[in-house]
Amino acid sequence: xxxxxxxxxxxxxxxxxxxxxxxxxVFLWFAWNSRRFPRLAxxxxxxxxxxxxxxxxxxxxxxxxxxxxxxxxDSLHGSAxxxxxxxxxxxxxxxxxxxxxxxxxxxxxxxDGERLxxxxxxx
Numbered sequence: 001x002x003x004x005x006x007x008x009x010x011x012x013x014x015x016x017x018x019x020x021x022x023x024x025x026v027f028l029w030f031a032w033n034s035r036r037f038p039r040l041a042x043x044x045x046x047x048x049x050x051x052x053x054x055x056x057x058x059x060x061x062x063x064x065x066x067x068x069x070x071x072x073x074d075s076l077h078g079s080a081x082x083x084x085x086x087x088x089x090x091x092x093x094x095x096x097x098x099x100x101x102x103x104x105x106x107x108x109x110x111x112d113g114e115r116l117x118x119x120x121x122x123x
Contacts, residue, residue: 044090051083
């Protein structure tokens with residue numbers, strides 16, 4: 001079997017990370033081009049890529065300098081996780097400032113404040 005021929009970690013977290021990066025980049029491309037997301041939330045989603053970069057660098061430092069995994073070096077791990085917290089707060093703040101879509105007199109209020117007729121919602 002294939003699983004016996006490969007080392008146990010060959011299809012591990014690195015492969016999963018690489019496989020998940022492409023769909024996230026596609027999501028970001030559609031999100032930016034759809035113009036339906038609040039700008040601050042888009043910046044938060046994009047800042048998640050900064051978190052990934054910081055985490056990779058922190059993991060390399062933890063391995064080379066301390067001979068340990070990132071999760072075992074609290075100062076580096078906490079610093080890397082701070083970037084994730086910041087990006088999540090940007091997403092939250094962006095959507096909370098946007099507010100939910102409101103329905104007024106049968107018309108949906110779009111993200112840019114433009115009123116949409118009921119027929120326009122399906123487009």
